Amino acid sequence: MxxxxxxxxxxxxxxxxxxxxxxxxxxxxxxxxxxxxxxxxxxxxxxxxxxxxxxxxxxxxxxxxxxxxFGGVGMGKHEEATGEQRIAQSQKLGNWLFMPALLIPIITVFGTLGLKDVKLAGLDLFDKANLTLVSLGVACVVALLAAIMLTKEKGMQPVKESRRLIDAIGWAAVLPQMLATLGALFAAAGVGQVVSDLVSAAIPVDNRFLVVFAYTVGMALFTMVMGNAFAAFPVMTAGVGLPLIVKLHGGDPAVLSAIGMFSGYCGTLMTPMAANYNIVPAALLDLPDKNGVIKAQVPTALMLLTVNVFLMYFLVF
Structure with a gap:
């Protein structure tokens, strides 16, 4: 490759x-x-x-x-443009400001779907085992270059701006990667089997709806505990999704994975453990209630989770 x-x-x-x-x-x-x-x-x-x-x-x-x-990650000193300068720059660029951000999903989808079989000199252009991630990485690089060309910034300015955002987020920026790894460790340690045994003892596993309910709601609850749907997914899927929905009832694993992750995201909206999503924005916006973002998201999360239960039930089988 x-x-x-x-x-x-x-x-x-x-x-x-x-x-x-x-x-x-x-x-x-x-x-x-x-x-x-x-x-x-x-x-x-x-x-x-x-x-x-x-x-x-x-x-x-x-x-x-x-x-x-121990509070060792501190906020640095940054040179920031004034409000007037930002307004002038945004008016000059107009809607082109959205172009770098839009390039990321567009190129990612194009790379995933359109370049999976492309070869150069007999070699695969992209790593097929990690096609989506590689496409996303390439998309981010292209978007960065596009942003530099658009704004005509030079030197280390893109890195300095990235550091300013990283400083604003702080150590929480590494949480998604760490929690996803923790989920994989839980799965390897057999936590999924423990969850499977608990669910099998709590509900009649021959009831499709109850099994689907346990998986989707369990994804949301476990995500609330872990703070990340990627951490909850391997545990809940190994413990409930694969053995009870796919193997026992013949469910479609593709549908299971898609709606299962979406159910996990509902949990992300309702937990302070997802600090980079829910606590950091409150701090950046100087909200008087640090849980204000979560409180605003809970009704939407519960409605989406309810919809996911029925989507899973009607589509996975």
Whole structure:
């Protein structure tokens, strides 16, 4: 293959490493050394994850957790454009401002569906095993280049702007990756089997509706506990989805996966554990109630979850 997921990781690692260097050189940040170390360790996981021993990666994650847990990730000092400058720039660019953001889903879908069988010099253009992720990575790079050309920014400005956003989000920016990994660990440890045994003991598994209800609602509840649907998915799917819906009742695994993840996202809307989605926006907007975002989302989440239960029931079989 010509473009593999490893190359996407390298690009991400280089980008985060630059952010780490900028953070470490920011004398306006009283915690610049620890902040730089946090993002530097994160960059190393992308750049050398394929050669570092799993135990050593685990130690790196623990060090990151200790740094974040003791408040070592601080907000840096940034040069920001004034409100007048931002308004002038937005009026100058108009709707073209949306173009880089729109390029990401467009190129991702095109790469996933249109380039899966494309070859150059006898080699696959994209890594078929991770086609969607590679397409997404390529889309992000193209969108970044498009944004640079559109705004005519030069030098390190794109990285500086990325660092400003990373500083605003803080350590919560790494939560999706960490929680997804935790979900995989839970699945490998057999938590899915425990969940399966509990569900089998609690409901009559020959009842299709109750099994579907247990899976969809369980996805939402487990996501609320874990803070991420990617962490809940392997556990709930291994414990309930595959053995009870697919194997026992002959359900369609594609439908199961799609609606199951959507059900998990309903849980994401209702939990403070999804800090990067629900707590960080409240902080960025200076909301008086830190749980204000969650409270506003709960009615929508519950309605969507109810719809998902019936969608799963009528479509998966």
């Amino acid at each position: 010509i473009i593999s997921l490893t190359y996407i990781y390298y690009i991400a690692g280089i980008f985060v490493a630059l952010i780490a260097l900028l953070a470490m050189n920011d004398k306006g940040n009283s915690k610049r050394i620890l902040t730089g170390a946090f993002w530097g360790i994160y960059a190393v996981s992308f750049l050398f994850g394929t050669v570092i021993q799993p135990m050593h990666v685990g130690i790196m994650v623990i060090v990151m957790a200790v740094i974040a847990g």
